[in-house]
Amino acid sequence: MTDAALTRTTPARKVRYGSMTADREWALRWSYVFLVIFAAFSLLPPLYMFITSLKTSAEISAATNPWWVFNPTLSNYVALLTEPQFLIFFRNSAVVSVLVVIITMLISIPAAFALSRMRFWGSATLATGVFLTYLVPDTLLFIPLFKMFATFHEWTGIQLLNRWWVLLIVYPTLTVPFCTWIMIGYFASIPKELDEAAIIDGASWVQVLTRIFIPVALPGIIAATIFAFTVSWAQFLYPLAFTTSVDQLVLPVGIITTLIKGDVFNWGQIMTGALLGALPPLIIYAFLMDYYIAGLTAGATKG
Amino acid sequence: MAGVTLRKVVKRYGDVEAVRGIDLDIADEEFVVLVGPSGCGKSTTLRMIAGLEDISDGDIAIDGDVVNDVPPKDRDIAMVFQNYALYPHMTVAENMSFGLRLKRYPKAEIKARVDEAARILDIKELLERKPKALSGGQRQRVAMGRAIVRNPKVFLFDEPLSNLDAKLRVQMRTEIKKVHLKVRTTTVYVTHDQVEAMTLADRVVVMNNGRIEQIGPPNELYHHPRTRFVAGFIGSPAMNFIPARLTETSGALVLHLDGGIVLPVPASRTARYKTYAGQDGLVLGIRPEHVTEAGDGTLGPGIAPFDIGLDVIEPMGHETLVYFTIGGETHCGRVHPDAGAADGQPMRLAADLNHMHLMDAAGVVL
Numbered sequence: 001m002t003d004a005a006l007t008r009t010t011p012a013r014k015v016r017y018g019s020m021t022a023d024r025e026w027a028l029r030w031s032y033v034f035l036v037i038f039a040a041f042s043l044l045p046p047l048y049m050f051i052t053s054l055k056t057s058a059e060i061s062a063a064t065n066p067w068w069v070f071n072p073t074l075s076n077y078v079a080l081l082t083e084p085q086f087l088i089f090f091r092n093s094a095v096v097s098v099l100v101v102i103i104t105m106l107i108s109i110p111a112a113f114a115l116s117r118m119r120f121w122g123s124a125t126l127a128t129g130v131f132l133t134y135l136v137p138d139t140l141l142f143i144p145l146f147k148m149f150a151t152f153h154e155w156t157g158i159q160l161l162n163r164w165w166v167l168l169i170v171y172p173t174l175t176v177p178f179c180t181w182i183m184i185g186y187f188a189s190i191p192k193e194l195d196e197a198a199i200i201d202g203a204s205w206v207q208v209l210t211r212i213f214i215p216v217a218l219p220g221i222i223a224a225t226i227f228a229f230t231v232s233w234a235q236f237l238y239p240l241a242f243t244t245s246v247d248q249l250v251l252p253v254g255i256i257t258t259l260i261k262g263d264v265f266n267w268g269q270i271m272t273g274a275l276l277g278a279l280p281p282l283i284i285y286a287f288l289m290d291y292y293i294a295g296l297t298a299g300a301t302k303g
Numbered sequence: 304m305a306g307v308t309l310r311k312v313v314k315r316y317g318d319v320e321a322v323r324g325i326d327l328d329i330a331d332e333e334f335v336v337l338v339g340p341s342g343c344g345k346s347t348t349l350r351m352i353a354g355l356e357d358i359s360d361g362d363i364a365i366d367g368d369v370v371n372d373v374p375p376k377d378r379d380i381a382m383v384f385q386n387y388a389l390y391p392h393m394t395v396a397e398n399m400s401f402g403l404r405l406k407r408y409p410k411a412e413i414k415a416r417v418d419e420a421a422r423i424l425d426i427k428e429l430l431e432r433k434p435k436a437l438s439g440g441q442r443q444r445v446a447m448g449r450a451i452v453r454n455p456k457v458f459l460f461d462e463p464l465s466n467l468d469a470k471l472r473v474q475m476r477t478e479i480k481k482v483h484l485k486v487r488t489t490t491v492y493v494t495h496d497q498v499e500a501m502t503l504a505d506r507v508v509v510m511n512n513g514r515i516e517q518i519g520p521p522n523e524l525y526h527h528p529r530t531r532f533v534a535g536f537i538g539s540p541a542m543n544f545i546p547a548r549l550t551e552t553s554g555a556l557v558l559h560l561d562g563g564i565v566l567p568v569p570a571s572r573t574a575r576y577k578t579y580a581g582q583d584g585l586v587l588g589i590r591p592e593h594v595t596e597a598g599d600g601t602l603g604p605g606i607a608p609f610d611i612g613l614d615v616i617e618p619m620g621h622e623t624l625v626y627f628t629i630g631g632e633t634h635c636g637r638v639h640p641d642a643g644a645a646d647g648q649p650m651r652l653a654a655d656l657n658h659m660h661l662m663d664a665a666g667v668v669l
Binding site: 191193194196197198199200201202203204207211212215216 | 384
């Protein structure tokens, strides 16, 4: 039989969707409408930044259509990337963020493990306390922290202000509570029999953590890592308050302090700097998203 | 390999006593099954032997050494969990060798032991797979393999078959028995399924409410239960419990049931039951297989006929279960498929009182 004959003998099947499917279709359509609105809302600013970053200062201040580039130029990118200051900011940001992520994980993972698995006096209160700590905003904390650092300097002679590494102490006050909290939740979802089996197999608590919990909870740990990195990378208030010299600044503060001179805003370079600064988190999200979603626990227990 | 001894073991959670003083001696190479309804303390007992729960009172000894304060890893035990508890990020071979690798066994020996266990359990071709690529029965085998490679003194099983479907459960039950015949490790096995208990155990420990009701080989528990709880728990369909009055007339004992049913007690039991004549709250216990069709021929000694209206029948093929009501309770008998039983019809049944049990109001078998 030829293909044509086959097509002819097969009656055209018109699929009638049930009411459930019609409902679903309706819901799907509306969710797309709102997704498009939301995507436009969040993508327009970066688009505007990108357009502006391709303009000269003259074109930015000219009264032309702000959504179009008439004389595109890469001069802003060249200027920033050849500017040693900008590279220092970038390096400071990278070093601070990576170290903060490492410090956060070194504290959060064991803390979450202890709070989710070991029942000790006050463990439940402590777990809630960790979360409450996160609820205290940085805008409330930076003044007392500043005062503490000044007092510390008076007592010990060690200067903590205007040192980039002090951010390694300050940022974890934000990242550790939250990361601990989400990891408590993740660890709690690991069946208790898994650690009991490991303990009977002869594992110590540390081995249960390193050989069972960390591999099994990798998606949760990666989620926490992404969070810690994003928070440290984007943190603005603390570095603004605690660092002042150009060589100690991180990217967000550096861009603002060096590219705004008095009342002169170098918009082209500000936008370029902000765009370049947004790249690393974007890349990290792109690479780790799959892990974020993958469920490694599948098959651990009944099924 | 070694025996396990429990002496007056108690487990308290706050004010609640989950296990109320258990004494149990498990011999070397013995397969002991702890069975009972949920909340009877059987799992807690197992977990105390494993060291996963502290003991509130009493002693537990493995191979003669008291292990009350010995951590699980130093008790030389292996445990199989209800939900398998396989490490999801490791292959089957890695799962099985995890304990040996922690103890830094030489690689060659680890491989030899894993291969041997895989051979016993017939899972050689699965060694490189991850748990999520295994079926329930295969996962259960791997969990057993993980226990076998350790070559421990004691195997502990915590309801290992509960997550499997009925057919696989029967199959794995046989597997477990075969493995025990090959490996011969002392085994403590917890289940709520009396069939598993009967089929697997050298000795069954029936637990209820944190206490041991009776310990014995499966058949002894079945034929000589000491309490009404054990009598009702072991056997399926369960034993019928029928309130009865016991009277004595000129040396012979007679049971009076509701609905005017009168059953003479066999002469062989007269001496045993005589003193209870006239006592209140007596209950006749009789298993469904001892309530059969009366037929046309003469009945043997101790077998008494009675007429009753059937409620429903359940043809099983090789037999038919008949249900009838005495004293407001439904009871069960097992008759031949050709005996003419029908829904809602009267039938003449025969009770084989040579196998009767008589219990007092407190549930003690007399």
